[in-house]
Amino acid sequence: MCGIIGAVSSSNVLPVLLDGLKRLEYRGYDSSGLAIIDQPGKFLRLRAPGKLVELERTVSANGDIDGLTGIAHTRWATHGPPTEQNAHPHISGDRIALVCNGIVENHEDLRIWLTDEGMEFQSETDTEVIVNLIRLHMDRGTDFMSAIRTSIKSLKGAFALGILHADEPGRIIGVRRGSPLIVGIGEDGIYLASDISAMIAQTRKFIVLENGDIVDINRGGMEITNLDGQVQHRDARISDLTPQSMEIGDYRHYMEKEIFEQGQAVSDTLEGRITASRVLEACFGTEADRIFNRTENIQILACGTSYHAGLVAKYWLEDAGMPCQVEIASEFTSRKHPTPNNCLVITLSQSGETIDTLTALDYAKQCGYAHSLAICNVPDSSLVRNSELVFMTHAGPEIGVASTKAFLTQLVALRLLSIVMARKDPSTAQDEADSIRELRELPANVESTLKMNSTIQEIAQQFADKQHALFLARGIHFPIALEGALKLKEISYVHAEAYAAGELKHGPLALVDRDMPVVSVAPNDTQLDKLKSNIEEVRARGGKLIVFADSETRLSSRENLQVINVASVESSIAPIIFTIPLQLLAYHVALIKGTDIDKPRNLAKSVTVE
Ligand code: F6R
Numbered sequence: 001m002c003g004i005i006g007a008v009s010s011s012n013v014l015p016v017l018l019d020g021l022k023r024l025e026y027r028g029y030d031s032s033g034l035a036i037i038d039q040p041g042k043f044l045r046l047r048a049p050g051k052l053v054e055l056e057r058t059v060s061a062n063g064d065i066d067g068l069t070g071i072a073h074t075r076w077a078t079h080g081p082p083t084e085q086n087a088h089p090h091i092s093g094d095r096i097a098l099v100c101n102g103i104v105e106n107h108e109d110l111r112i113w114l115t116d117e118g119m120e121f122q123s124e125t126d127t128e129v130i131v132n133l134i135r136l137h138m139d140r141g142t143d144f145m146s147a148i149r150t151s152i153k154s155l156k157g158a159f160a161l162g163i164l165h166a167d168e169p170g171r172i173i174g175v176r177r178g179s180p181l182i183v184g185i186g187e188d189g190i191y192l193a194s195d196i197s198a199m200i201a202q203t204r205k206f207i208v209l210e211n212g213d214i215v216d217i218n219r220g221g222m223e224i225t226n227l228d229g230q231v232q233h234r235d236a237r238i239s240d241l242t243p244q245s246m247e248i249g250d251y252r253h254y255m256e257k258e259i260f261e262q263g264q265a266v267s268d269t270l271e272g273r274i275t276a277s278r279v280l281e282a283c284f285g286t287e288a289d290r291i292f293n294r295t296e297n298i299q300i301l302a303c304g305t306s307y308h309a310g311l312v313a314k315y316w317l318e319d320a321g322m323p324c325q326v327e328i329a330s331e332f333t334s335r336k337h338p339t340p341n342n343c344l345v346i347t348l349s350q351s352g353e354t355i356d357t358l359t360a361l362d363y364a365k366q367c368g369y370a371h372s373l374a375i376c377n378v379p380d381s382s383l384v385r386n387s388e389l390v391f392m393t394h395a396g397p398e399i400g401v402a403s404t405k406a407f408l409t410q411l412v413a414l415r416l417l418s419i420v421m422a423r424k425d426p427s428t429a430q431d432e433a434d435s436i437r438e439l440r441e442l443p444a445n446v447e448s449t450l451k452m453n454s455t456i457q458e459i460a461q462q463f464a465d466k467q468h469a470l471f472l473a474r475g476i477h478f479p480i481a482l483e484g485a486l487k488l489k490e491i492s493y494v495h496a497e498a499y500a501a502g503e504l505k506h507g508p509l510a511l512v513d514r515d516m517p518v519v520s521v522a523p524n525d526t527q528l529d530k531l532k533s534n535i536e537e538v539r540a541r542g543g544k545l546i547v548f549a550d551s552e553t554r555l556s557s558r559e560n561l562q563v564i565n566v567a568s569v570e571s572s573i574a575p576i577i578f579t580i581p582l583q584l585l586a587y588h589v590a591l592i593k594g595t596d597i598d599k600p601r602n603l604a605k606s607v608t609v610e
Contacts, residue, residue: 009189028604029074030082036067047087080124102159255400285389311479316418321425329360350406352381460588474527484582
């Protein structure tokens with residue numbers, strides 16, 4: 001979603017802003033813009049709808065641009081279409097320029113009031129009310145910083161802002177309320193950005209702003225205060241990211257790179273978390289032992305792909321004797337909840353900044369849920385900072401919008417958790433040492449499954465002229481079918497639906513014909529015989545099936561049934577392995593369809609609006 005990069009530097013900030021925007025592209029956007037103070041009292045503002053290349057064209061057409069202070073923005077349209085006029089920065093009275101990530105909920109009332117006060121609007125955005133509000137307060141005699149503070153107090157919603165005053169080169173004000181914002185401290189300058197990746201070419205030293213913080217960046221350094229002007233102390237940290245870890249290398253897409261990094265990602269997630277025979281439960285936090293001992297049930301909250309990881313975990317946790325509910329985060333907040341006793345709320349998120357998940361966690365706390373655990377891939381993210389227990393997935397940066405290695409490592413984390421929870425119920429008699437051995441073999445199994453790539457590339461051809469697909473599976477693999485369908489639809493735009501195979505004859509069977517490919521995963525588990533019957537139901541109606549099957553299932557190809565063998569693995573880790581062919585299938589179909597795989601239309605990597 002929207003991304004912010006700003007810089008105060010001793011050299012021209014234009015290259016820093018353009019590089020930052022490039023690095024923010026992965027978040028998802030549909031227009032972009034920048035404003036630079038190129039001479040005291042004057043902004044140069046350039047904006048363009050569409051991809052960044054359009055803005056770069058506009059920049060080139062403007063000849064030499066030089067300035068030591070600037071802000072830039074990638075916009076993911078919410079209020080008003082992605083036009084040049086709606087793109088940020090928004091400027092009021094030629095004096096104040098502002099970029100925003102987030103939403104001002106009371107923008108309609110404020111717009112009416114500001115218009116009555118004589119302010120004019122150039123765009124349809126909610127953001128423009130903020131810049132006009134600041135200017136109105138300044139026109140009435142308030143200084144820049146006080147005008148910002150007063151304005152923020154009358155705004156509702158979650159947002160992050162970067163603000164310039166044309167008469168104050170060398171100064172940027174950043175505001176964080178809800179949406180992420182960090183300050184980078186470099187040798188040549190100080191930077192403001194939505195995430196560390198945007199400034200990684202300049203510095204790895206950064207400060208995470210807390211909600212309610214206002215940072216005043218100037219040539220002398222910076223000061224962080226709260227809305228009432230009290231100074232706040234925030235520690236600087238050094239990021240693990242390097243510019244190299246963000247490079248695409250020889251891969252065609254980040255998604256391809258991230259699929260192929262999964263063996264390493266799984267291994268990194270396991271490292272230091274298990275011994276030869278035991279999960280070290282302290283990997284969930286120093287208080288994990290005490291909290292897990294009290295836990296009587298679990299509520300998982302997440303969105304999209306992370307929600308699918310939660311659905312898989314329900315099977316593992318309940319198998320371990322731990323009652324577990326899983327809910328889409330945005331739905332959890334839509335009703336009252338009778339608060340269960342000693343319930344551990346688990347949030348799952350790659351980014352740790354998904355607003356629906358953050359809001360659901362807050363709501364769970366208000367409802368009196370006892371404890372919280374975040375399983376997340378981004379250190380210092382809001383989710384991590386708001387949770388009692390934390391498990392970092394160590395997948396490394398995930399740039400492709402479609403989540404792949406983050407999902408696999410979430411599954412690994414949840415598998416570890418279910419092994420720990422199984423200790424509470426001796427009747428489940430899970431052999432922890434066996435489970436650990438299976439996990440230790442997992443990275444090698446992931447690597448060998450990735451060798452199916454060329455076979456899947458050929459199978460993908462069958463989707464070249466298809467508009468729809470069905471995914472079927474049973475039991476713990478039903479969420480894997482959901483995930484396979486989500487991957488296919490989001491990156492190839494082929495309409496795909498997943499069903500629990502038992503549901504087929506209760507409705508979706510009506511859709512089956514020669515033009516509807518049906519994809520299924522068939523592990524060698526207790527559900528296999530029933531799944532085989534469901535496969536036959538499809539064949540009997542002329543449907544064409546592609547089945548990824550454990551090599552021990554003895555399923556074989558015949559008319560309208562193409563079976564692709566997947567190496568046989570223990571059923572406890574099968575969902576992790578069976579995810580991989582479905583990711584590869586989605587990737588190759590999208591390649592054939594020629595879509596923008598890493599930045600699918602309309603989607604954003606970090607979903608920071610509700
Ligand atoms: C799909 C995908 C999304 C995210 C969802 C939640 O491939 O990536 O469905 O899973 O937006 O994001 P996080 O995990 O960052 O909370």
